[in-house]
Amino acid sequence: xxxxxxxxxxxxxxxxxxxxxxxxxxxxxxxxxxxxxxxxxxxxxxxxxxxxxxxxxxxxxxxxxxxxxxxxxxxxxxxxxxxxxxxxxxxxxxxxxxxxxxxxxxxxxxxxxxxxxxxxxxxxxxxxxxxxxxxxxxxxxxxxxxxxxxxxxxxxxxxxxxxxxxxxxxxxxxxxxxxxxxxxxxxxxxxxxxxxxxxxxxxxxxxxxxxxxxxxxxxxxxxxxxxxxxxxxxxxxxxxxxxxxxxxxxxxxxxxxxxxxxxxxxxxxxxxxxxxxxxxxxxxxxxxxxxxxxxxxxxxxxxxxxxxxxxxxxxxxxxxxxxxxxxxxxxxxxxxxxxxxxxxxxxxxxxxxxxxxxxxxxxxxxxxxxxxxxxxxxxxxxxxxxxxxxxxxxxxxxxxxxxxxxxxxxxxxxxxxxxxxxxxxxxxxxxxxxxxxxxxxxxxxxxxxxxxxxxxxxxxxxxxxxxxxxxxxxxxxxxxxxxxxxxxxxxxxxxxxxxxxxxxxxxxxxxxxxxxxxxxxxxxxxxxxxxxxxxxxxxxxxxxxxxxxxxxxxxxxxxxxxxxxxxxxxxxxxxxxxxxxxxxxxxxxxxxxxxxxxxxxxxxxxxxxxxxxxxxxxxxxxxxxxxxxxxxxxxx
Amino acid sequence: xxxxxxxxxxxxxxxxxxxxxxxxxxxxxxxxxxxxxxxxxxxxxxxxxxxxxxxxxxxxxxxxxxxxxxxxxxxxxxxxxxxxxxxxxxxxxxxxxxxxxxxxxxxxxxxxxxxxxxxxxxxxxxxxxxxxxxxxxxxxxxxxxxxxxxxxxxxxxxxxxxxxxxxxxxxxxxxxxxxxx
Numbered sequence: 001x002x003x004x005x006x007x008x009x010x011x012x013x014x015x016x017x018x019x020x021x022x023x024x025x026x027x028x029x030x031x032x033x034x035x036x037x038x039x040x041x042x043x044x045x046x047x048x049x050x051x052x053x054x055x056x057x058x059x060x061x062x063x064x065x066x067x068x069x070x071x072x073x074x075x076x077x078x079x080x081x082x083x084x085x086x087x088x089x090x091x092x093x094x095x096x097x098x099x100x101x102x103x104x105x106x107x108x109x110x111x112x113x114x115x116x117x118x119x120x121x122x123x124x125x126x127x128x129x130x131x132x133x134x135x136x137x138x139x140x141x142x143x144x145x146x147x148x149x150x151x152x153x154x155x156x157x158x159x160x161x162x163x164x165x166x167x168x169x170x171x172x173x174x175x176x177x178x179x180x181x182x183x184x185x186x187x188x189x190x191x192x193x194x195x196x197x198x199x200x201x202x203x204x205x206x207x208x209x210x211x212x213x214x215x216x217x218x219x220x221x222x223x224x225x226x227x228x229x230x231x232x233x234x235x236x237x238x239x240x241x242x243x244x245x246x247x248x249x250x251x252x253x254x255x256x257x258x259x260x261x262x263x264x265x266x267x268x269x270x271x272x273x274x275x276x277x278x279x280x281x282x283x284x285x286x287x288x289x290x291x292x293x294x295x296x297x298x299x300x301x302x303x304x305x306x307x308x309x310x311x312x313x314x315x316x317x318x319x320x321x322x323x324x325x326x327x328x329x330x331x332x333x334x335x336x337x338x339x340x341x342x343x344x345x346x347x348x349x350x351x352x353x354x355x356x357x358x359x360x361x362x363x364x365x366x367x368x369x370x371x372x373x374x375x376x377x378x379x380x381x382x383x384x385x386x387x388x389x390x391x392x393x394x395x396x397x398x399x400x401x402x403x404x405x406x407x408x409x410x411x412x413x414x415x416x417x418x419x420x421x422x423x424x425x426x427x428x429x430x431x432x433x434x435x436x437x438x439x440x441x442x443x444x445x446x447x448x449x450x451x452x453x454x455x456x457x458x459x460x461x462x463x464x465x466x467x468x469x470x471x472x473x474x475x476x477x478x479x480x481x482x483x484x485x486x487x488x489x490x491x492x493x494x495x496x497x498x499x500x501x502x503x504x505x506x507x508x509x510x511x512x513x514x515x516x517x518x519x520x521x522x523x524x525x526x527x528x529x530x531x532x533x534x535x536x537x538x539x540x541x542x543x544x545x546x547x548x549x550x551x552x553x554x555x556x557x558x559x560x561x562x563x564x565x566x567x568x569x570x571x572x573x574x575x576x577x578x579x580x581x582x583x584x585x586x587x588x589x590x591x592x593x594x595x596x597x598x599x600x601x602x603x604x605x606x607x608x609x610x611x612x613x614x615x616x617x618x619x620x621x622x623x624x625x626x627x628x629x630x631x632x633x634x635x636x
Numbered sequence: 637x638x639x640x641x642x643x644x645x646x647x648x649x650x651x652x653x654x655x656x657x658x659x660x661x662x663x664x665x666x667x668x669x670x671x672x673x674x675x676x677x678x679x680x681x682x683x684x685x686x687x688x689x690x691x692x693x694x695x696x697x698x699x700x701x702x703x704x705x706x707x708x709x710x711x712x713x714x715x716x717x718x719x720x721x722x723x724x725x726x727x728x729x730x731x732x733x734x735x736x737x738x739x740x741x742x743x744x745x746x747x748x749x750x751x752x753x754x755x756x757x758x759x760x761x762x763x764x765x766x767x768x769x770x771x772x773x774x775x776x777x778x779x780x781x782x783x784x785x786x787x788x789x790x791x792x793x794x795x796x797x798x799x800x801x802x803x804x805x806x807x808x809x810x811x812x813x814x815x816x817x
Contacts, residue, residue, distance in 0.1 A: 002660055002730040028730070184659060184731070211750055212731075346664070439743060568745040570726065570734055575657035583661075588746055 002182045003108065004029035005093065006585075008190040011035050011066070012097075014240035018045065019063040019093065020226070022219050027212045030093070033223050034241040038079070042086045042403035044236045048398055055225040064093030077514075080369075084109060094158040103579025106183050112339065112528060152246055183580040184314065187573060190242040191221045194227075194585055197324045212566060244623055249540050267316035271309065299442040301431070304543065307604050308435070311337065328599055331552040340435035340546055347432045347439055347623035357429060368414045368450065372407050379403050382520060391517045399521055410453045426619060437543045444539040451532045458529035461622065465522035466622030475508035528618060541606060554592065561589035642667075642801040645769050650795050652804065653721040660729030660812055664805050666795045676711070677789070714805050716741040720794035727809055729816035733757070733774060735791055749774060749817075755785055757809045759802050770799045772806060775817075 017037040023030050043632070053060045065083060084092045092109040198217050224437055227243040229235065283291075296302040311333045323325035346357070351357055383400035385391065430447070432439035448455075451500065477483060483494035496504070557564055567588045574582040588600070618625055637651040653665040687703030698798040701774050719740040726734040733754060755777040759770050778786035792802075 004731065182658075184660075185729070186731075211752060213750060323702075567748045568726065569736070570731070570749055572657050572661075572663075575661075581658040581661055588748065 006031040010242045016067040019064045034239045037238045067096040102574045185582045188585045196565045262635040264316045304441040332550040335552040343436035344432040351429045357595045365418045457525045461522040461525040478504040549605045553599040562587045564590040566590040644796045666726045729812045
């Protein structure tokens with residue numbers, strides 16, 4: 001079995017002392033969190049550990065001792081070894097390092113073998129005796145450290161016997177003994193691991209059979225209270241960890257945090273007033289007469305307004321975010337609202353400067369006139385002989401005149417509205433101050449209102465065509481002597497009377513010969529409607545993009561990539577044959593595509609459930625298509 | 637550090653390098669040969685001659701500019717996204733297995749699989765176009781059902797070494813996996 005010790009890089013050059021950390025449940029590994037320096041009082045160390053354990057919930061303990069001896073400290077080794085008796089642990093790690101040497105040396109002392117330290121060494125200089133004590137071999141069967149290299153100062157002071165073996169003898173030993181413990185040091189950057197979040201995010205408590213790395217990350221991130229003790233504190237303990245040089249913080253972040261509290265209070269007060277007004281409106285009987293709810297659910301501006309107000313209400317709640325997902329969600333929403341408003345202000349600046357509004361207003365009415373004229377020409381063309389097809393004159397005239405009258409009504413309506421267009425545009429442009437998404441939603445609504453006649457034409461054409469198709473299919477079955485059995489949902493044969501057959505065939509012929517005319521009108525108006533739908537769809541997609549893009553997460557991935565971790569990667573730091581293996585664990589950041597997929601803010605638009613084949617089938621049969629149906633959010 | 641030359645399934649020579657950092661930690665690197673200069677020259681010249689031929693007919697310099705841009709962009713994309721220079725398998729007993737590919741532009745992608753998710757490392761057969769090839773893969777187990785294989789992660793996908801090379805890697809991996817449960 002390999003014992004894995006996760007060692008922070010900041011403690012590589014720490015002075016000698018005690019190792020504070022945690023054993024990982026279910027795996028043969030330990031995480032070192034800090035080094036508490038000598039001189040200390042063991043009772044105070046124990047009290048400190050209990051205090052931190054209560055604050056953080058992490059099962060802390062003294063793992064062992066660390067010694068990096070300088071010239072002044074000679075007797076530290078023995079002292080640290082003797083501390084074992086004061087801190088009763090199952091296993092005691094003794095890690096030491098020489099200045100100028102890359103590798104560490106480690107030995108493990110087991111509780112069941114008190115005082116017996118069997119440190120095996122490989123003789124690099126061959127200076128000591130090479131006796132093999134076989135009885136000590138058997139004694140140390142279940143608790144062995146396979147470590148190489150002498151601890152230089154303790155050599156003379158050691159009371160226990162030392163073993164020096166060459167490689168061959170060690171191999172023989174491996175075959176003889178049942179268990180050998182190898183040691184692996186994994187160095188990690190404490191600050192990065194503390195701030196990082198492993199994906200996929202799991203919210204449940206970790207069980208011991210779970211991933212070891214997840215437990216390491218969780219232990220380090222929960223031990224934040226341990227890292228608040230820096231070297232300038234006047235307390236009884238001195239420790240080394242990533243923040244022992246002093247806590248760092250940004251003044252801007254702290255000021256923003258302090259400023260956010262009154263801001264959140266004002267926004268939440270504002271929303272409580274707003275919701276009171278809304279509930280008053282919906283409860284008052286007068287407004288029940290108007291189909292306000294239906295209208296609000298159809299206009300995308302109202303939907304966007306309710307969506308954003310939901311977000312702002314969630315943001316302005318005084319509770320801080322619990323957990324990583326909630327924090328990211330709030331941050332993404334806030335950044336998206338700010339970017340939205342910034343873009344909206346840019347748009348406003350462009351609109352209200354250089355008289356753009358009057359230019360737009362002056363261009364709008366002639367554009368509408370032009371569209372109406374084109375439609376009239378189209379209808380005249382259809383009433384003639386379009387594309388060489390010969391239409392049924394009577395039906396043609398009826399349908400053509402009906403649609404022409406509609407266009408005439410619409411043109412008069414536009415002309416009626418033309419003096420107010422500029423004012424409407426001016427006030428509509430103000431909505432861009434709320435955000436670019438509102439301006440786009442308003443634009444989409446205006447497009448829908450202005451092309452309402454095209455929608456009407458489409459509905460008329462589609463209904464006529466649909467009726468025709470059903471009539472034709474039913475009469476065709478009659479023509480062949482069959483009938484649709486509604487009970488069995490299949491086609492059955494049926495014997496018709498003579499007069500039924502006669503009328504049926506007559507109607508069938510009429511419908512069949514009128515079919516091309518209706519089909520052509522239907523085709524033309526469906527294409528126009530689809531054009532409008534595509535335009536509205538582009539606007540809605542843009543609004544959806546602004547709403548759902550997790551800009552904060554993307555910025556975090558680009559600047560502080562260690563916070564969003566997909567996994568880890570290892571590289572070898574030191575693999576000298578006489579020291580344990582040292583690996584460096586670095587954080588493997590999440591790819592940008594996964595960042596966007598994981599942190600997308602859910603929006604209200606639901607994309608059409610129909611696939612392309614279904615859509616074409618519906619168009620062929622004449623069913624009405626509703627491409628952009630909104631999921632309404634209940635605000636009450 | 638031992639290195640040996642092998643061939644991949646198409647016959648191009650590749651180089652396998654085994655490095656043993658410790659008794660429970662080994663690293664295998666498969667290096668593919670670099671893109672030969674002749675191929676680059678042939679590709680560039682063919683596109684530019686074609687563009688020049690089109691230019692003779694159309695007399696528009698946009699054709700030439702676009703040909704130059706296309707060649708540059710496609711070569712950069714190829715070097716950055718497609719051409720794998722070397723693939724490494726780093727197996728650490730009792731921790732897990734790490735696979736990394738380094739591309740010709742210096743970009744490196746790494747994946748680490750923890751030991752509790754690994755069921756086994758095996759050599760599998762696959763039907764690849766008109767031939768049957770062997771590939772080394774890692775079998776992952778489902779946390780809910782430890783006996784079933786939830787997915788298969790193939791190793792050395794770009795260099796595609798042959799069976800003799802794979803056997804060497806396989807034997808080394810099995811030594812380590814069997815020692816550390």
